[in-house]
Amino acid sequence: MIDIPKTYDPKQAEQNHYERWEAAGFFAPEINKDPNAPVFSIVMPPPNVTGSLHMGHALQHTMMDVLTRYKRMSGFRTLWLPGMDHAGISTQLMVTRQLKKEGLTRHDLGREKFEERVWNWKQEYGGQILNQIRREGASVDWSREQFTMNENLSRAVRECFVRLYDEGLIYRGNRIVNWCPNDQTVLSDLEVLREPQKGKLYYLRYPFKDGTGSITVATTRPETMLGDTAVAVNPDDERYQSLIGKILVLPIMNREIPIVADDFVESEFGTGAVKVTPAHDPNDYEIGERHNLEQVAVIDQYARMTEAAGPEFAGLDRYQARELVVEKLEALELLEKVVDYEFAISKCERCKTVLEPLISTQWFCRMEPLRDLALAKLREDGKPQFVPAVPYEKVYSDWLENLRDWTISRQLWWGHQIPAWYKNDSEVIVARSREEAVEKAGTDQLTQEQDVLDTWFSSALWPFSTLGWPEKTEDLATFYPTSVLITARDIIFLWVSRMVMTGLKFMSREPFADVYVTGTVLDKHGQRMSKTKGNGIDPLEVFDKYGVDATRLTLASVGSTDTRWSERQVESYRNFANKIWNAARFCLLNSGGAETVTEPFAGDAASLPLHDRWILSRLNKTARDVERQLGQYDFHGVVQTLYHFFWDDFCDWYIELSKATITSETDSPERNIARARLLSVLEQSLRLLHPFMPYLTEELWQRLPVQHSRLLHQAYSGVEPTIMLASYPHCDDALVDDRAEADMDSVIELISRVRNIRAEMSIKPGEQVTVLIRGLRQVLPAFETNSAQIERLTRGKVVIQDGQEVPRASARAVLSGGVEVAVPLEGLIDFDVERARLSKEKEKLEKESGKLATQLGNADFVARAPVEKVDELRARMTEIARQQTALDQNLEALS
RNA sequence: GCCCGCUUGGCUCAGCGGUAGAGCACUCGCUUCACACGCGAGGGGUCAGAAGUUCGAAUCUUCUAGCGGGCACCA
Secondary structure (H helix, E strand, O other): OOOOOOOOOOOHHHHHHHHHHHHHHOOOOHHHHOOOOEEEEEEEOOOOOOOOOOOOHHHHHHHHHHHHHHHHHOOEEEEEEEEEOOHHHHHHHHHHHHHHHHOOOHHEEEEEHHHHHHHHHHHHOOOHHHEEEEHHHHOOOOOHOOOOOOHHHHHHHHHHHHHHHOOOOOEEEEEEEEEEEEOOOEEEEHEEEEEEEEEEEEEEEEEEEOOOOEEEEEOOOHHHHHHHEEEEOOOOOOHHHHHEEEEEEEEOEOOOEEEEEOOOOOOOOOOOOEEEEEOHHHHHHHHHHHHHOOOOOOOOOOOOOOHHHOOOOOOOEEEHHHHHHHHHHHHOOOOEEEEEOOOOOOOOOOOOOOOOEEEEEEEEOOOHHHHHHHHHHHHOOOOEEEEOHHHHHHHHHHHHHHOOOEEEEEEOOOOEEOOOOEEEEEEEEEOOOOOHHHHHOOOOOEEOOEEOOOOOHHHHHHHHHHOOOOOHHHHHHHOEEEEEEOOOOHHHHHHHHHHHHHHHHHHHOOOOOEEEEEOOOOOOOOOOOOOOOOOOOHHHHHHHHHHOOOOOOOOHOOOOOOOEHHHHHHHHHHHHHHHHHHHHHHHHHHHOOOHHOOOOOOOHHHHOOOOHHHHHHHHHHHHHHHHHHHHHHHHHHHHHHHHHHHHHHHHHHHHHHHHHHHOOOOOHHOOOOOOOHHHHHHHHHHHHHHHOOOHHHHHHHHHOOOOHHHHHHHHHHHOOOOHHHHHHOOOOOOHOOOOHHHHHHHHHHHHHHHHHHHHHHHOOOOOOEEEEEOOOOOHHHHHHHOHHHHHHHHHHEEEEEOOOOOOEEEEEEHHHHEEEEEEEOOOOOOOHHHHHHHHHHHHHHHHHHHHHHOOOHHHHHHHHOOOOOHHHHHHHHHHHHEEEEEEEEHHHHHH
């Protein structure tokens, strides 16, 4: 006999299959031999090379894998392309830290050696996550794996840069930017973290030059006053109107600065007068532009005071300078007051250092023309379609509308070096290569721009650069645009929108039809999981404890809403996996002879036993629901559908109803057919489940005594059989049988009610009872033909009555359709208990009929509600009345 | 400050205009020949609060409260 353990061991199944799948090339689209196959493609959001698997990844990958496996089994030419991002700042930080341990800085090595070092680091530590992705069971095509720093992708980056530059969309300019004094690089607006900060608001008095008094300004950063070149007031502020144009003497510096009028100033805030430091504040910078103010840089790239701040301050750290400024102003009696104040401070997203706004020469990308492409696409074609549409479509379009130029240069060594060369240190030549630059410049006396590009610049090209762009490759023609992007909401701006813009610009097509935005897995207190909080759950540990498949079900059911992590949930899906295992175990233990039956459901469906017609109907409806729900990215819904079909319909009822025939000791054609049918339903269920539970389903499928090769989708015929490439079950409408379902519902109701009587009357489990059934002629056949099953599941002898008397000492139940059930319990029945039980039933019905009566008595309802609704309620009312009558008679019989 | 989301049984979540659902937890009974990670039978919610629209609202509208998130140039 077959030896199958009673408990499912996920580890074993996990070890058994992935390598084989990968080695056999099952993940690659080439496995599909149908030249007319529809195409399904996804590019994996490239995780950072510095990263390791976290819940967010596991969540997204599960959903991507579910869709990929589903489409692959449905015969699509399917590509899920994996890869990694070089993650400029993060990676450089990582390697810099490693160097620091050796007492070195990157400058000790020099740029070339440093880059080499990063590549070595990548070789050694980078990409751990790739093996973790394998563990998840992700069916990605490793033969197409990409890395943003690969030569082909770097080439795409240069091509993109040159084209945008030639069109005037990329330019070099001197502007105020977000500067990280720690990482020594500029950052884009999206890489800035805004954090609330408790601080102080300092009120400083600036005297008029003519000695007639002073004006008071409020600031959170007094040290910047050293670089002030004006004070601004609102032009409509009556308090200050007469002072506009007046000259002040900037304390400490003794610089003469004007009072200017600018709409930016809010009269209500502070004193209504603002000190203006164009070199160190983005707003002041703009005021400065409007009023042609001098920019005095008093803070340098290390956040230290410059010579321009004066000899006493030069070289001081910005916070030391703050103290000294305050001290001096106090001494001069120009510090009016200091109040506690909470405000938002800008920090570096990576290293959390407080940023310093600085004026600096950087490369920028003009976004308006690109933005317009994206907005037009959304408005005209509704692409990409966000799921859920609310709120993400609006979040996306609102952001696009307010888009500002993108700072694309970074003062890093790790990244794509900007393809610009300087001739005589001034003239700029932008070219795809040094050779091209030399040709354009007419000299080889060129130095390349030292800056690299923002990591997101290369990510923005990911959906087409990974497929070969700018070459016109077959992959590009086949797989672009991709089908769907699955991502977390925090990179809609950083990444999603930029892919759309570059995709439309360079490919003239949106990069993906749909964007599915996943929910977030929160900790049990509802907090986001984060490294700094240390409240993250490691998916790999969950895999170890509960198995990959159970974890995948848990994650899939998160769907698009934020969900608190609950280990109990995983546990229940672990139990589900075990349930599947044991159902299969039962089928296998009772499979002898089944293999002789090739078409277990062949012939006229109407002639099948009720439970067979019923399970086929349920199975096909399930396939239909799954298809619909997956089409809507309703991952939570699909998991529920599959869970309940398998556990409730298949295990609780179909297996139980089949047992009588299947477990028969003697070999017979009936037994073999029943066994084959059971196996067939199990086998199809495994296929339905496979996208969610790849390991368990493959493990079991391989063990089934079925003709595996015949189950493969035709696009894969001839390959070594695997459930991965078996045909995904689709609904066959001919097998949906509402009549069978209704009949089966009656049988289930009957069995449940008898079981209820047994439990309530405390009938011993082993004790046989008699089940008397009477009712209208049309409902009885279902009970008649299934009496053997009913007897088995109720441990009762079924007697279909023809108007015979029911013994007084019976427990009774009234079923829908007016069916009455009685279980004679002479000597066992407690009449009081039974009367109470029936009275409770009656109360329930009375409550409902009361409600219905009110509703049906409402003339407005009858007049305005849809006819079908009214009819439905009337039918229900009739049904209740019938049951009430029967209950009354039963109660009477008991008295 | 502006915008958005969430608030359903003890817990985690579905449902989103027509008699309140699931899993876990809980109660009772079961070593019933696949499974105690199980089987059978139960108990438990005025769907955050208020007002409104509607014949009818957990479901639509408005407001309030609590929680969470995004955006923002208030020095």
